Amino acid sequence: NAGVMQNPRHLVRRRGQEARLRCSPMKGHSHVYWYRQLPEEGLKFMVYLQKENIIDESGMPKERFSAEFPKEGPSILRIQQVVRGDSAAYFCASSPRMGTRGETQYFGPGTRLLVL
Amino acid sequence: AQKITQTQPGMFVQEKEAVTLDCTYDTSDPSYGLFWYKQPSSGEMIFLIYQGSYDQQNATEGRYSLNFQKARKSANLVISASQLGDSAMYFCAMREVNTGFQKLVFGTGTRLLVSP
Numbered sequence: 001n002a003g004v005m006q007n008p009r010h011l012v013r014r015r016g017q018e019a020r021l022r023c024s025p026m027k028g029h030s031h032v033y034w035y036r037q038l039p040e041e042g043l044k045f046m047v048y049l050q051k052e053n054i055i056d057e058s059g060m061p062k063e064r065f066s067a068e069f070p071k072e073g074p075s076i077l078r079i080q081q082v083v084r085g086d087s088a089a090y091f092c093a094s095s096p097r098m099g100t101r102g103e104t105q106y107f108g109p110g111t112r113l114l115v116l
Numbered sequence: 117a118q119k120i121t122q123t124q125p126g127m128f129v130q131e132k133e134a135v136t137l138d139c140t141y142d143t144s145d146p147s148y149g150l151f152w153y154k155q156p157s158s159g160e161m162i163f164l165i166y167q168g169s170y171d172q173q174n175a176t177e178g179r180y181s182l183n184f185q186k187a188r189k190s191a192n193l194v195i196s197a198s199q200l201g202d203s204a205m206y207f208c209a210m211r212e213v214n215t216g217f218q219k220l221v222f223g224t225g226t227r228l229l230v231s232p
Contacts, residue, residue, distance in 0.1 A: 033219065035222075041224060042207055042224045042225050043209075043220070043222045045219035045221070048219060055218070056218070058219075059219065089159065091161060093161075093220075103218075104151070104163055105163075106163060107160065107161035107163070109159065110161070112159070
């Protein structure tokens, strides 16, 4: 059973370009979470999605950032007009269902975004 | 206020010895879950252990155990018989359930170095 998959693993963008990060959850998982990790810091929640729905985007910057989890295909985190401060590791996690205390979120390997 | 506090930026331990990594948390939600993740230098986030707020016994997973002291709001990770491969960053995280949110809130991490 494949784990959470993220691609690309590394992404280099120049300021002003767009970055698209993809996440395929574990098989059977319909809940996806995106987190950002700045250098030498812990992970910070960005957004929680279920298929075709954004459930909680309280951690996502209001501008330039968007996320989707379509009925078919991977979840996408999109960052428009990237700035140097967007350089970070972006992690996706998935879980099979919500509502229980112990529902573990399994993380992908992360995408390291570097903005030049 | 910090939800998750990890006061040890770095810890050193000799191989085969036990080590305790501290974690305190802050919540008014009676229903919550506590998680520990390991992040080796390769960058991925590996789930280690989970403790529920209503669990009567401390969680154990192989060489990992969680010293859960609810009244003190602490959830320390104990690694027994340390191995060189345990050298990594360790993150404590919490999920509150009754608020309806599914996000994990992470501490700033503890870097563990295991020496031969």
